[in-house]
Amino acid sequence: NELKEIETKLASYVVELNVMQWMEQDLAQHLDLAYVLEIGLKHILPISGADCGFIITTDNNTLKIAHSKGNDCNVKKLTASQKKVLKQVMESREIMTVGDMQDMPDAAPLDKEARACVAIPLVTHERVLGALVLESRTPHRFSESMVEFISLLASRLAAALDNAILYEQIGQQFEELQRLYEQVQELEQLKTDMIRIASHDLRGPMATVLGFAELIGWQDENTNLTPQQVDYMREITQAVRRMQSIVNDFLSVERVEETAKGRTFGHIDLRALVIQAADEYQTRAAHHGQHWQEDIHKKPVWVFGDPAQLYEAISNLLSNAIKYTPRGGTVTLRLTIEDDEWALFEVEDSGLGVPLEQQGELFRPFFRAVNVRKNKIEGTGLGLHLVKKIIDRHGGQIVFRSVEGVGSTFGFLLKLDNNKRKK
Incomplete structure (x- = not known):
């Protein structure tokens, strides 16, 4: 008799180990929530001997039947009394076992014909995801050892359920982003x-x-x-x-x-662009009765970038200096090498300057300083915004200094193209 008892226990252990292995393998196949719910009950229901199985989940503190399986298990919604019992199980994080529902007047079975019930909280990473509810129409159907084994399966189900919920949330967020x-x-x-x-x-x-x-x-x-x-x-x-x-x-x-990020830039002699722009804007400064000064590096200044965009940035800064400098004022253009690493282009003027409290807004599109509007100087407020976008795209830095009533200095720093310089 003892040998037969040992053989029976060993056979039971083998069955349980096989169920755990098969369930583990199946749950590892997919992260789909509906699949995980179905696989969980598919393996747990037969081994437990339950007639009906339910997986309860919580969403914003609202309990719902996420999945059910078994004989005539057509319950779709939870009653208030059922929710009350399930909340107690989830809040206590303890397994509830009822041998015979008829002995408990307050029992609230999901299957009206159920006699025995076990409710196991689904907990993972200290978070309660819901509960696994198994019911049988046979009293005292769930032995202590069976409940212990089902709780092991429930813990694995909880981990898979957590991953599936996270996967579903990420999918929803991706769809929203798309x-x-x-x-x-x-x-x-x-x-x-x-x-x-x-x-x-x-x-x-x-x-x-x-x-x-x-x-x-x-x-x-x-x-x-x-x-x-x-x-x-x-x-x-x-x-x-x-x-x-x-x-x-x-x-x-x-x-x-609209310039593509992968657009091919080239090796550019920034000095040549500055000289070209200086020839054009020196004449304009003369027409406005302004003094023109320049300090341009004597040798080529190689940078890597788009010549059309950089020329536009240079032109914008020169145009602004001339526009905001009164007759008799001075516009100074400079191109120098800083720390043998950077090309520094600057345009200094003796114009209106920018009020200190408004300097933080200067590169915002359509921004125009108060003193500019008062002097009725025409403009769109897009020029400096354009310059900043060009320099940012080239990995450079904007240079800016201004004192209201004294003048301003605008410019930019660009990394030298040392590979071209060495050649």
Whole structure:
């Protein structure tokens, strides 16, 4: 008899080990939540001898039946009394075993015909995910040793359930991010389309208006225009040119934003770009009655970047210096080498300067300082924003100093292309 008892126990242990192994293998196959719930009850229900099995989960403190399996287990919702009992199990984190429901007036079985029940909290990493509920229509169906074994399976189920829930949450977050990305893409496309409209539909009419306005202006000596009408034509011409400047600024910002990250940059002699820009803007400074000074490095200054974008950044800084410097003021251009590692380009002016309290906003798009608006100096507030985007794209740093009423210095630092210098 003792030998048979030992053989029976060994056989039972083998069955339990096989169930644990098969369940472990199946749970490792997928992270899908529905799959994990089904596999859990598929293995636990037969070995336990239960007629019905339920996995209860909690979502924002709300209990629900996540999955059920067994004979006539069609329960979809929990009653208030069932929720109360399950909450006690989950809060205490202790297993509840009922040998015969008829001996417990307060019992709230999920299966109306159930006589025996075991409820095991599903706990992993100190977090309660829900509960495993097994019910049998046979009284005292769940022995102490069986409950102990089921609790081992429940702990493995809890770990797999935790991973599946996390996987599902990540999937939902990914879908949300993908949806937001698609919305951003649509908005980007809309913005691009609107700027293209500005390029195509605005530039043409403006060029026509400007052309005829300048033509009338050239011929005003041979026309019967009154001095007032000549002034009107001059204002029309200036207004159209301002509109062209605004459109050009918008297109410049868009061009920088749309430049692909993988765009091929090249070896550039920054000194050559600065000299080219200096030749152009020195003449403009002279027309404005300003003094022009320059200090340009004597040898090539090699950097790695996009020549069109860098020339645009240089031009913007020179144009601003001339625009905000009064007649008789000084514009100074400098290109030097710093610490044998950086190329430093600066434009210093003796213009209005920027109020200290507004300097933090200077590179924000459409920002214009108070003193600039008071002096009615035209502009879009996009130039410095454009320069910063270009320099950021090139891995450089913006240089800025200003004292209101004294003047400003704007510029940038770019890493020297030492490979090109060595060649």
